[in-house]
Amino acid sequence: MPTPNHYDIIVAGGGPAGSTAATLLAQYGYQVLLLEQGEHPRFHIGESMLPKAEPIMQRLGIDWAQNNLPKSGADFIDEKSGKHIYFPLRGKYRTFQVERSVLDEKLFNNATTQGVTARQNEKVTTFNCDESGVTVHSDQSVYQGRYFIDATGRNALSGKSHQSINKLDNLGKFALYKHYHLANTPKTEQLFTTGNIEILLTDIGWIWCIPLTQQRLSVGLIVQKAYPTELKREALFDHYINASPRMLELLEGAELWADLRIEADFSYVNSRRYGQRLACCGDASGFLDPVFSSGFFFALKTAELIADRLHEGFQTGTEADPDLHAKTDEIYQIGFQSMHLMVERFYSSNLVHNLFFEADRDERVKQEITAMLAGDLWLDNNQFQQSLLRGRNKMA
């Protein structure tokens, strides 16, 4: 039996990454403490999911079909030229548009059900990891453990304390978004039936349009390029929404459900993602501009990689090895860098016009892009992905 303040693993952050890591480690039989500074349900942006999250959901024992809108695929649209392309994303695995406050609470409560000691309203303030163990201070107590997992999201507790957060330039600068309750029209009915995410290109970035359950719509404007600075943020948002025929058509008769929110400076990598008795997962290890909706999937994937590797480390008595996660980090990097390169091309070389819109003429390329958009990032025969990675090697 552990002493009251002693655990095998202490996880900071009860978002999707932290709840997943904690649950999988509890399933292996470890004593896990999960500390969340806030209280569920809490609002979180990031509503469009990828199918490759589903096998991890299954391991967690979560049926994510409940309360969420089935998502068929992703539509990239240029209203100016009238071009668009649709990538179907439902294959072996299903995916959904979700209300994150509900799903994140479910993941957190599921951790408790599976044996994790989970506490809310408790903020991790500092941690120390060395060869003999870890000490974690919260605003309420001090804990000892054998391993510390940082899943503090974009607060990036360890990345900030190690000064290892490096911003990724030239991706989206900030996001402005609102939620609406839509009127019942043939156009909105069609949107809720397909459940597609729509990505509408604009001259300063792009707009996301994500249908949710109960006739709700999440609409976000990502600003990447210089914009008319005389416009205040709300006016900027309204200006671009009003300039989009598609948005006007969907928002006809809609009611505002949640006011404007803003997120800024969201793309970075943490160059120190693991160390002695320390591993970061989810946004604490890095975050990409959300154009391809990869954040939630990477949160679950990094948590899974870390939990499985840590279990091996405990079993072989190598958990104090500072390089315990070196191999799994290489695996994660294949996925993260591929997605990063695709996001970079989205902004720098007009990927959607030059490649996506042409992909309908080449079934192989279309399938390879579709695989990446589904989160299937570790196939060894994806030539499109390999060419992206080769391009990176040339640039290095």
Ligand SMILES: Cc1cc2nc3c(=O)[nH]c(=O)nc-3n(C[C@H](O)[C@H](O)[C@H](O)COP(=O)(O)OP(=O)(O)OC[C@H]3O[C@@H](n4cnc5c(N)ncnc54)[C@H](O)[C@@H]3O)c2cc1C
């Ligand atoms: C504008 C925007 C749009 C997005 N759209 C999408 C999308 O469509 N699809 C998608 O998949 N992703 C999207 N994302 C990203 C996605 O939301 C995140 O990648 C995902 O939430 C990461 O999960 P996480 O568990 O790592 O972090 P979080 O979900 O942020 O959870 C971290 C948790 O840690 C807690 N915490 C922080 N510091 C401490 C501390 N010191 N002690 C204790 N607890 C702490 C926080 O309260 C929080 O609950 C978007 C992000 C942005 C900014």
